[in-house]
Amino acid sequence: MDTIFALASAPGKAGVTVIRVSGTKAWDAASRLAGTLPAPRQAVLRRLRDAEGQVLDEALLLLFEDGASFTGETVAEFHLHGSVAIQRAVLRALEKMAGLRLAEPGEFTRRALENDRLDLTQVEALADLIESETESQRRQALRVFGGALGKTVEIWRRDLIEAASLLEVTIDFADEEVPVDVSDRVAELITLVSGSLDRELAGIDAAERIRTGFEVAILGAPNVGKSSLLNALAGREAAITSEIAGTTRDVIEVRMDIAGLPVTLLDTAGLREAQDPVEKIGITRARARAKTADLRVLLLDDRGMPDMELGDEDIVLRSKADLSGDADGISALTGQGIDLLIAEIGARLFDKVQAAGLATRERHRVAFLQGKSALGAAQEMLMRGPDWYDLAAEEIRTAIRSLELLIGRVDVENLLDEIFSSFCLGK
């Protein structure tokens, strides 16, 4: 297996930059650049030199032993001064060494998976962790990265293995006198796992929203003050505002952190019977995004309700309260009610995330649904009596396989490229 290296920190200027080398030749590479090697896990300051003896940087060197590193392989890390020129010089020196090559995106983590240091759910969670921008995302990713989903699935897997084995024992001794009827215990185990699958399935939508973000659409008639509200919420001039009705046409998106939740605010075209063909397209888009958004904020003025479907949890507000004197309204101009609105959006989204469990993505949903459907079939076979036990056992094994696919216990080579394609270089 090649020894691989890459920038582990972001490219570009920084205080400190880390270059990681992983594989059998990692320490060899380290000694060529740094001279004498320190004991593993003891950072030392060394002058790094290239093959010609030119000094590249004065850096910290940190070694990890085979089997006791992030990847599970022998690792060397160079903690360099974060200059682009130093990054380039050290990478070039490593490139010149035989048996070393630049790592592909996610390749360090892929090795951690292959060395059983992480399961597939932890690999996904590590990608989420690196992507995390808000507290809720960080907490959710860290929980799964800690192995919570893998452990839970492992418990279900054991229960199902017990169920399948009980049936198999009964089948094997079919001709003999079997003193105990296993079907009660098997049915109990299936019901247990099936119920847990249901509970986890119920939380995937919420968890997925935390992972990818919520959409909150700002809606209302032209000129009611939607873009001004977006800017007030975002704290910057993200959208053009003007006294001309029909200013916003495209949907304008602004990412925000509201109470630790990732939120994309959508400013939309004003809703009216438009003549202008471009404005019409804008209004169609506004309606479509309003429909799929997680929450809608409708702004009203004296013109009353525009033609718009709202749900119970949506927020309806009077805008330009500085003009009307409405104490419950908001004003983008004076800032009246803006903090309250942010708190209200946070509270309503918070209600939606309560259901979030450990499963966070479509891949998990598919595995759970497959497992559930196999368990449903198994339960049915079981009820038909002992002649059907072998088919029931087969269905249980199908359910076990979908759980194993989820944690990557079985061969998942075809899944890996897809999962690792989202990784950044050096991870």
Ligand SMILES: Nc1nc2c(c(=O)[nH]1)N(C=O)[C@@H](CNc1ccc(C(=O)N[C@@H](CCC(=O)O)C(=O)O)cc1)CN2
């Ligand atoms: N400099 C540096 N910082 C980093 C990482 C890294 O690789 N390098 N990490 C990665 O991206 C994370 C830490 N992850 C790590 C995971 C395992 C081991 C490790 O050596 N494990 C050994 C020993 C454990 C112990 O000392 O208790 C083991 O599990 O056997 C090191 C880092 C975050 N910070």
Ligand SMILES: Nc1nc2c(ncn2[C@@H]2O[C@H](COP(=O)(O)OP(=O)(O)OP(=O)(O)O)[C@@H](O)[C@H]2O)c(=O)[nH]1
């Ligand atoms: N006095 C006052 N004027 C406001 C307030 N909010 C917006 N305006 C003004 O109202 C006009 C329209 O504001 P926009 O934010 O562009 O309205 P919009 O709803 O995005 O308009 P469209 O893009 O046409 O749909 C601008 O002249 C704003 O300065 C407010 O809170 N108070």
